[in-house]
Amino acid sequence: MANVERSVPDNAPGDFFIDTTCIDCATCNWVAPSVFGPAQGHSRVRKQPMGRPAEHRARMALVACPVGAIGTREAHDLADARVAxxxxxxxxxxxxxxxxxxxxxxxxxxxxxxxxxxxxxxxxxxxxxxxxxxxxxxxxxxxxxxxxxxxxxxxxxxxxxxxxxxxxxxxxxxxxxxxxxxxxxxxxxxxxxxxxxxxxxxxxxxxxxxxxxxxxxxxxxxxxxxxxxxxxxxxxxxxxxxxxxxxxxxxxxxxxxxxxxxxxxxxxxxxxxxxxxxxxxxxxxxxxx
Ligand code: SF4
Structure with missing residues (x-):
């Protein structure tokens, strides 16, 4: 589970974050390209999701992430993302x-x-x-x-x-x-x-x-x-x-x-x-x- 205390420094401020356990597999970058992007040796939140479709894709990236490096400060219902x-x-x-x-x-x-x-x-x-x-x-x-x-x-x-x-x-x-x-x-x-x-x-x-x-x-x-x-x-x-x-x-x-x-x-x-x-x-x- 992602830990906000270990959030990478180059995340865009806001709800979604990536922490330092990211292994830079790039999955989130193509599952939710409007939200996540590459950085130096890891990925980052480059822009917080705007609107329901972008939020849904960001939650799908959270489910897809192999190491649980994506987290949110707010509570989210992940049921839809899990069956997507x-x-x-x-x-x-x-x-x-x-x-x-x-x-x-x-x-x-x-x-x-x-x-x-x-x-x-x-x-x-x-x-x-x-x-x-x-x-x-x-x-x-x-x-x-x-x-x-x-x-x-x-x-x-x-x-x-x-x-x-x-x-x-x-x-x-x-x-x-x-x-x-x-x-x-x-x-x-x-x-x-x-x-x-x-x-x-x-x-x-x-x-x-x-x-x-x-x-x-x-x-x-x-x-x-x-x-x-x-x-x-x-x-x-x-x-x-x-x-x-x-x-x-x-x-x-x-x-x-x-x-x-x-x-x-x-x-x-x-x-x-x-x-x-x-x-x-x-x-x-x-x-x-
Ligand atoms: S899916 Fe997870 S491990 Fe892969 S780049 Fe994104 S945050 Fe890092």
Whole structure:
């Protein structure tokens, strides 16, 4: 629970505040961008919410925060915010909120499909979220992009009886019971309209999930830079091999998609042709051109 005594100094004065336990995961910045923004090594309240919609988004950010670093001086009823996740993002894609500290605040997404829903990476296992996912049809498949963003995957799998998918190079003590292990580096159609793309680099067995040549769930392989409005990758968070990540990015750039849905930071969208050009430019930057 956030403590006003530990409030960061650069919060805008008023009801909402962020305290020094913030791990700078940036979730609040894109859940409620009119209220929260980046600062030096943490986030801050840049403007107090004006009006009910902005207040609701700020309360959603409070619920989504992985470490409880967002607080309010006034008492708030959080019931509406707790049941606002999964939050519709675009078409069948929903943002699950309830980010987990164990995943360093990584985002997870629910893809709602008539053929069976897909959970991409794992949020916190929380009662209101679980009940809302039940109402949306449960979970058929759980796609785990890599070992770091698995959080409460075992509890979701036990509750929903879903099949988990992970690359063999990512399997460890916490994921040894995963049901479906992908091997090698070939892309694999895991269901109609769903392709697992193996992208070694950030970790040895990182994978992206492509849905209908439109939505690309990227884990920590590929991000979106909201300032420059372009795809982005960060060498300082490459844990395995930057050269391999660059090669994987070049292969990924041959795919058509419109949406980047990353584990960390803002989702981003471009028309597919523009995205192709922007991905080629990213590969050039990664190669130092
Ligand atoms: S969601 Fe929480 S941990 Fe993440 S940046 Fe905001 S205040 Fe910090």
């Amino acid at each position: 996740f999964p939050d519709p993002l675009e078409g069948p894609v929903h943002h699950c909120g309830y980010h987990a500290r164990a995943s360093f605040g990584a985002a997870s997404y629910l893809l709602v499909r008539p053929e069976g829903n897909v959970l991409v990476d794992s949020p916190r296992f929380s009662g209101p979220l679980v009940r809302r996912i039940e109402e949306l049809g449960g979970i058929d498949l759980m796609f785990l992009t890599h070992r770091d963003d698995v959080a409460d995957h075992a509890r979701f799998a036990a509750h929903f009886g879903c099949t988990r998918i992970l690359h063999e190079a990512e399997r460890g003590p916490r994921t040894r019971d995963v049901e479906w292990i992908v091997s090698g580096t070939d892309d694999a159609e895991i269901a109609p309209g769903l392709t697992a793309i193996v992208v070694p680099g950030h970790t040895r067995g990182s994978m992206c999930l492509l849905h209908d040549d439109t939505h690309l769930f990227t884990g920590d392989h590929l991000e979106w830079d909201p300032g420059e409005r372009r795809p982005h990758a960060r060498q300082e968070v490459c844990w395995f091999d930057w050269h391999a990540q660059t090669q994987s990015m070049a292969r990924l750039a041959e795919r058509r998609f419109e949406w980047i849905l990353p584990g960390h930071g803002h989702p981003g969208r471009m028309a597919a042709d523009a995205m192709s050009g922007a991905m080629a430019a990213l590969v050039g930057r990664m190669r130092g051109h």
